[in-house]
Amino acid sequence: MKKNLIISALVLISMSTCAYGAEGYVFSVNNKVNSSVQINTNAPSYDYLKFYDIDAEVISAKLKVFDRKKEKDFIKTLSKKDKENYNYAKKVEKLVQKGRWNELSIKYPNYLPAYLEYYDKYISSNDYAGALLVLNKIQSLDKYNMVISADVLNYAYAMLYYNTYQYSNALRYFKIFEFTKDDGIYSSIGNCYFYVNNYQSAINYYKKIKVPTYTDKEYLFSAYLKMGNIFEANKYAQSLLNENYNFKNLMRVEATTSDDVAKLTYAYKARSLALTEEELVRANAEISALEQKKLEAKVMKLTQFVKVSKWSEFAKQMPENVSVQEISDKQDEFFKTANTYLSKYSGQQLTNAFKSLNEDFTNFVAQKKQEYYQEKQIQAQKELVLEQQRNNLLQQELIEEQRMHNYLEERNLYYNMSRPQPRYW
Incomplete structure (x- = not known):
């Protein structure tokens, strides 16, 4: 029971802090410090x-502070x-407070x-790669788990491997705790x-x-979708x-619905959100494909031949000056x-x-292209x-600089000519 409580607490703690962090200082046995540093290889x-507050469940230590x-x-x-x-502990703590981890790892390798x-x-800084290296050192120093229990250590390895994308290694450690039947472990x-x-x-x-969480259901949806089981994926969608009635979930339902009428309904609902x-572009792509398919199906039922333009052909010709919203409106039109x-x-x-429709949208695209080229010309x-203007300003500066240079030369010449010349005998 006690072990189960510990694991459950660890799950809650780790899940609440599970995030990818930026890289920080990474411990390495190859780190170099001043050669005068004395190594206390046998320091217990x-x-x-006894001088530290040890939190063995989250693997942390703080030197006790007194006034x-x-x-x-x-x-x-x-x-x-x-x-x-x-006094020895305080001496080490000074290096800790100064962040001199290189020196500390060499001078006190077994502390x-x-x-x-x-x-x-x-x-604390979400640097899980660095934490993983240090955890290896902790395990070697506390090989009999006198300070950190094997359960805490193994779970820490599971989370660190997970957060450094080493999923096969993480799996090996998570499976150690499968006996707990904890939802977080599963x-x-x-x-x-x-x-x-x-x-x-x-x-x-x-x-x-x-009790599956929302995130668990998202993974189930994705797993079934990856396997091509659209029916089960749709259930979770x-x-x-x-x-959560939002764009993402509406598109999930649309993607796993087989009926085109329903798919189109969900796509329009998603676009509205x-x-x-x-x-908007993603929703319109789905809507365009479904509307085009529906349009061509209607034409196929006609007894006469009618050439139907494809909206996608117009859309891909739109220049950069046409906004996404304007393209969306023209698609609907x-x-x-x-x-x-x-x-x-x-x-x-x-x-x-239909000939008129094709001409209207061909002209619209041509007009937008012309406007775009005109805008580019104006900008150019x-x-x-x-x-x-910049060249004129630079030219004026050069002229002014030359004028000042000429002025100084004339002044120096006048000054030199007006001075009495020394006589030499």
């Missing part, structure tokens, strides 16, 4: 632990040996409390399998979760949409007009109507004028 560490009076009182209670150890502080520093194992592309195993572990140009013509006209009138002319 356990004797000094001057309390420290004096505290020192009085220590034996001679403990006083030496306390466990310093490495616990070092590890905590990396975790989720982590599932994630590791997902990232090594073993989607069926990922699904098997996600299915073991008693619908579940996600029920929890688009918050970025990227989302194109399909609305085409569908109106199909329901309103027949025979030659329908042929003429403005830049040319600015360049000419």
Whole structure:
């Protein structure tokens, strides 16, 4: 029971801080310091632990801090040996506070409390690669788990490997805790399998979760989609949409729906919730393909031949000066007009109507291109004028500089001529 409680606490702590961090200082046995540094190769560490607040569950250590009076009182209670150890600990702590980790790792290579502080520093800055290197050192110094339990150490390895994208190694450590039947452990194992592309195993572990989180359902959706199981993927897409009605989930449902009418409905709903140009473009791409397919299916049922233009051909010709929103509006106009013509006209009138539609949008594209080229020409002319102005200003500066140079030369010449010339005998 106690072990289960520890693991559950670790899961909560680690899940709340699970993020990728920037690289910081990375410990290396090859780090160099001044050659005058003396190495205390036999310095024990356990004797000094009494002077530290050790949090073994999150692998951290802090030297106990006293004010001057309390420290004096505290020192009085220590034996001679403990006083030496306390002063030794303070000496090491000075290097810790100054961040002189290179020197510390060489001068005190076996001082466990310093490495616990070092590890905590990396975790606090989300530098998991650095923390992993330090954890290896901690494990070698605390090989019998006198300070950090094997469970805590193994779970730390699992999280660090996970956060450094080493999913196969992370999986090996997470599976140590499978016996806990903890939802967080099952989720982590599932994630590791997902990232090594073993989607069926990922699904098997996600299915073991008693109360799946929103994120668990997202992974299940993606795993089923990767496997091509559209039916199961759609079930989770619908579940996600029920929890969070947004663009992303609407597009998930659209992508896993087989009925084109329903797909088009979801695509339009998603577009109405688009918050970025990227989302608007994505939704319009789906809408365009579905509307074009629907339009061509209607034309196929006609008894006459009618050439139907493709909206995508117009869209890809749009120059940069046409906004994403304007393209979206023209797309709607194109399909609305085409569908109106199909329901309103027949025979030659329908042929003429579609010819007119093609001409209208061809002219629109041509007009936008002309506007774009005109804008470019105007911009080029403005830049040319600015360049000419800069050249004129530079020319004026050169003229002024030459004028000043001439003035100084004339003044020096006058000064030299007006001075009495010395006589030599």
